[in-house]
Amino acid sequence: MTYSGRVPGHVAIIMDGNGRWAESQGLPRLEGHRRGAKSVREVTRACRRLGVRALTLYAFSEQNWFRPSSEVDALMTLLGQYIRGERREILDNDIRLSAIGRVRKLPDAVRRPLESLMAESENNQGMDLCLALSYGGREEIVDAVRSLVTAARLGKVQEGQVDESLIAEHLWTSHLPAVDLIIRTSGELRLSNFLLWHAAYAELYFTDTLWPNFGETQLIEAFREFSRRNRRFGRVGETVPPPDAEVL
Ligand code: IPE
Ligand code: IPE
Ligand code: MG
Numbered sequence: 392m393t394y395s396g397r398v399p400g401h402v403a404i405i406m407d408g409n410g411r412w413a414e415s416q417g418l419p420r421l422e423g424h425r426r427g428a429k430s431v432r433e434v435t436r437a438c439r440r441l442g443v444r445a446l447t448l449y450a451f452s453e454q455n456w457f458r459p460s461s462e463v464d465a466l467m468t469l470l471g472q473y474i475r476g477e478r479r480e481i482l483d484n485d486i487r488l489s490a491i492g493r494v495r496k497l498p499d500a501v502r503r504p505l506e507s508l509m510a511e512s513e514n515n516q517g518m519d520l521c522l523a524l525s526y527g528g529r530e531e532i533v534d535a536v537r538s539l540v541t542a543a544r545l546g547k548v549q550e551g552q553v554d555e556s557l558i559a560e561h562l563w564t565s566h567l568p569a570v571d572l573i574i575r576t577s578g579e580l581r582l583s584n585f586l587l588w589h590a591a592y593a594e595l596y597f598t599d600t601l602w603p604n605f606g607e608t609q610l611i612e613a614f615r616e617f618s619r620r621n622r623r624f625g626r627v628g629e630t631v632p633p634p635d636a637e638v639l
Contacts, residue, residue, distance in 0.1 A: 408577025408601030485517030492526030528587030
């Protein structure tokens with residue numbers, strides 16, 4: 392599919408609606424998550440092809456641990472399978488895999504393949520693929536504050552040095568560029584604790600499409616809409632560059 396409009400540098404997606412998709416087909420929720428993994432593959436490929444620099448996918452939130460344990464277990468099994476199954480695709484396409492969130496809470500069957508693929512792909516430069524796993528935006532800010540307090544106690548940071556870029560450096564996303572576009576599928580109009588700091592000047596795109604029905608066509612539609620937006624960052628006029636490209 393051809394697309395010649397503006398391509399956001401960093402796209403972040405709240406992949407929602409797997410359960411409702413399954414219900415609409417008379418299938419168990421797990422089947423929705425399985426189909427969701429197909430969308431992940433298609434959208435990742437499309438982003439790589441279109442020249443996106445970084446793609447962050449909200450796969451499991453810190454709050455999702457409170458789902459029934461049978462669903463959590465099934466999601467963890469699927470995640471482990473996904474990471475092992477995508478190894479070749481990720482390495483062959485020069486993709487650098489990373490993760491944000493309380494990753495240490497993940498079961499070994501997810502954490503081990505994740506950490507080994509992150510290490511194997513760490514020098515890749517084609518695109519960043521970042522999985523938000525056991526992720527929460529408030530938790531991310533809490534951890535950043537904790538590490539700044541520790542640094543201050545050790546005398547490594549003075550109060551006057553604390554500014555937006557220092558905070559951004561202490562977030563889990565410090566290795567990624569600023570977020571340009573946040574997409575949420577399934578018709579919900581909320582962020583559900585996703586990238587709270589980064590959402591400050593990201594463009595937001597909401598679609599009723601359920602995640603298992605979201606693919607390259609729908610991604611390009613979101614990019615078309617992104618192309619039509621004027622990003623002013625508080626200033627006057629047409630789209631302008633962000634005031635400080637280093638600040639997330
Ligand atoms: C998104 O789909 C996947 C995860 C949150 C892990 P849901 O499971 O939230 O699907 P709905 O929102 O119930 O339809
Ligand atoms: C957000 O979806 C989390 C992920 C997509 C991983 P949820 O389905 O958990 O969000 P709520 O519960 O509708 O806010
Ligand atoms: Mg949901």
